Amino acid sequence: MTVQKKKIKVGRVITYVVITLIGIIMLYPVLWLLSSSFKPENIIFSEEGLWPSHFTLQNYIQGWHIIDGMSFGLFFKNSLIISSINVIANLISCSMVAYAFARLNFPLKKLWFGCMLMTLMLPVHVTLVPQYAIFHYLGWINTFLPLTVPKFFATDAFFVFLLVQFIRGIPKELDESAIMDGCGIIRIYFKIVLPLAVPSLITTAIFSFIWTWDDFFSQMLYLNSTDKYTVTLGLKLFLDSSGNSEWGAMFAMSVLSILPITIIFFFFQKYIVEGIATSGIKG
Amino acid sequence: MSKRNKKNSAIAYGFLTPWLIGFFGLVLGPMIVSLYLSFTQYNLLTAPHWVGFSNYKTMFQDDPNFWSSVRVTAVYCVLSVPTQLLAALLVALLLKKGIKGIRIYRTVYYLPSLLGGSVAIAILWQNIFNSDGIFNRFLGLFGIKGQAWISNPDYAIYTLVLLSIWQFGASMIIFLAGLKQIPEDLYEAAQIDGANRFHQFRAITLPMLSPVIFFNLVMEVIKSLQSFTSAYIISGGTGGPVNSTLFYTLYLYQNGFGYFKMGYAAAMAWLLLIVLAVITGFLFLTSRYWVHYEDGGIR
Numbered sequence: 001m002t003v004q005k006k007k008i009k010v011g012r013v014i015t016y017v018v019i020t021l022i023g024i025i026m027l028y029p030v031l032w033l034l035s036s037s038f039k040p041e042n043i044i045f046s047e048e049g050l051w052p053s054h055f056t057l058q059n060y061i062q063g064w065h066i067i068d069g070m071s072f073g074l075f076f077k078n079s080l081i082i083s084s085i086n087v088i089a090n091l092i093s094c095s096m097v098a099y100a101f102a103r104l105n106f107p108l109k110k111l112w113f114g115c116m117l118m119t120l121m122l123p124v125h126v127t128l129v130p131q132y133a134i135f136h137y138l139g140w141i142n143t144f145l146p147l148t149v150p151k152f153f154a155t156d157a158f159f160v161f162l163l164v165q166f167i168r169g170i171p172k173e174l175d176e177s178a179i180m181d182g183c184g185i186i187r188i189y190f191k192i193v194l195p196l197a198v199p200s201l202i203t204t205a206i207f208s209f210i211w212t213w214d215d216f217f218s219q220m221l222y223l224n225s226t227d228k229y230t231v232t233l234g235l236k237l238f239l240d241s242s243g244n245s246e247w248g249a250m251f252a253m254s255v256l257s258i259l260p261i262t263i264i265f266f267f268f269q270k271y272i273v274e275g276i277a278t279s280g281i282k283g
Numbered sequence: 284m285s286k287r288n289k290k291n292s293a294i295a296y297g298f299l300t301p302w303l304i305g306f307f308g309l310v311l312g313p314m315i316v317s318l319y320l321s322f323t324q325y326n327l328l329t330a331p332h333w334v335g336f337s338n339y340k341t342m343f344q345d346d347p348n349f350w351s352s353v354r355v356t357a358v359y360c361v362l363s364v365p366t367q368l369l370a371a372l373l374v375a376l377l378l379k380k381g382i383k384g385i386r387i388y389r390t391v392y393y394l395p396s397l398l399g400g401s402v403a404i405a406i407l408w409q410n411i412f413n414s415d416g417i418f419n420r421f422l423g424l425f426g427i428k429g430q431a432w433i434s435n436p437d438y439a440i441y442t443l444v445l446l447s448i449w450q451f452g453a454s455m456i457i458f459l460a461g462l463k464q465i466p467e468d469l470y471e472a473a474q475i476d477g478a479n480r481f482h483q484f485r486a487i488t489l490p491m492l493s494p495v496i497f498f499n500l501v502m503e504v505i506k507s508l509q510s511f512t513s514a515y516i517i518s519g520g521t522g523g524p525v526n527s528t529l530f531y532t533l534y535l536y537q538n539g540f541g542y543f544k545m546g547y548a549a550a551m552a553w554l555l556l557i558v559l560a561v562i563t564g565f566l567f568l569t570s571r572y573w574v575h576y577e578d579g580g581i582r
Binding site: 029 | 296304397459535
């Protein structure tokens with residue numbers, strides 16, 4: 001018995017050692033990025049330790065004013081505008097549609113739901129060229145419109161699906177008693193479904209924000225003048241200038257670019273984790 | 284249909300309207316147009332010019348870059364998806380056993396998934412695997428002389444595979460949630476029957492987890508075939524060195540928005556859709572043999 005207990009104890013210790021080691025390896029690159037951003041240019045690649053021997057903010061000052069007359073502040077503003085609009089747009093459109101699919105009865109419901117599920121797996125590239133042509137025709141290239149307007153039409157099927165799953169879990173008796181009290185479909189949406197779906201709405205909001213903030217492909221496609229650039233496109237400026245002398249500044253702005261997402265993650269971890277878990281389990 | 288039902292259906296369609304507009308105007312419509320464009324030469328500024336199957340023929344017969352991109356993407360998918368899922372599963376199994384501070388570990392493992400798709404991390408990766416990057420410094424500790432991994436066509440793709448494996452956290456969280464749903468009494472019964480850990484894993488954990496494995500597999504395959512940002516940043520948009528990081532979507536982008544061969548890009552996009560559908564369909568077919576559903580039915 002004692003031998004077995006000892007065995008289990010050793011096993012536990014090994015488990016902790018292994019998962020801690022993996023954790024360190026996982027975090028190391030990000031920590032290196034963080035520490036390098038505070039090191040003077042000339043020691044970034046030569047200093048071994050993570051803790052800077054010389055601590056400087058020079059990289060941040062230099063990176064912030066990347067080109068004359070324009071700063072990362074503008075890029076942050078642009079990213080923030082686009083991301084905020086998309087959060088609101090997704091919350092409104094996806095919750096409306098999810099309510100219809102999860103709670104209401106109407107002809108052709110199965111057909112439309114099937115179509116919605118199919119778009120979950122659709123690669124964006126299939127609609128890319130015609131969409132670009134439409135936005136070009138409308139004169140929307142180099143504006144925020146192609147990046148935001150589609151979200152008002154529940155084009156992110158993932159969120160519709162997530163919300164449908166959640167709303168289905170809200171007890172139907174609540175609706176029924178509301179109907180007894182004389183509530184109509186619209187009032188049930190506002191008075192019962194929306195308030196009770198708040199956790200999944202938060203998940204939707206967080207992912208809308210993060211994915212828009214991180215998006216590179218469509219922002220690169222649709223925004224081409226520097227004053228419209230977002231944070232991700234601002235980072236690309238460092239690569240385009242190809243001056244190898246700006247590592248520090250580039251690292252500093254890289255850190256800033258992932259800072260909002262990281263902060264959101266630490267505050268809303270529960271919703272993120274649950275959102276991911278739900279999407280995979282209740283398929 | 285009663286008057287009341289009619290009115291309710293009308294309201295329901297009111298709620299559905301945003302999606303219907305989006306579906307027809309931004310998804311289905313463009314999909315069909317894109318199919319049409321794939322049979323044309325189109326540069327956005329002049330009207331599309333019908334060329335029949337010429338784009339598809341060029342792809343298969345006269346475009347070595349196309350085949351490079353197919354090869355690179357296939358290698359990337361085959362190497363990164365199974366490895367990433369395996370890592371995710373192993374770590375999830377380790378974390379399952381009532382670890383103290385599981386939230387901290389979960390956070391640490393998930394963070395790379397959260398940040399991994401960003402330009403910032405692609406830039407970081409480029410510097411880690413540079414000739415004077417920290418990876419070579421690490422190898423130096425063991426007396427191994429590294430090289431410029433990113434600029435060597437033989438190795439560049441592996442740095443991207445590593446980047447993808449590094450992001451196993453999202454799949455891991457899905458695995459963890461799946462593991463949580465396996466009833467504990469199954470294991471207790473197996474223990475009474477004298478089944479050891481390995482037997483329990485094979486007879487209980489794997490079958491019970493197979494729907495989640497299946498879900499993760501499908502999602503990761505779809506995701507990996509559409510990878511773009513990391514390859515674009517690391518290669519400076521070229522897919523180099525020597526096409527070694529020319530992902531399919533990167534080549535599609537180059538054709539459509541670099542050379543303005545939008546008909547060709549549309550053809551590539553449709554081929555991608557067909558391949559994705561075939562792969563997904565194939566996975567669904569095989570799932571009958573290895574995915575176990577509690578209710579015994581096909582979903």
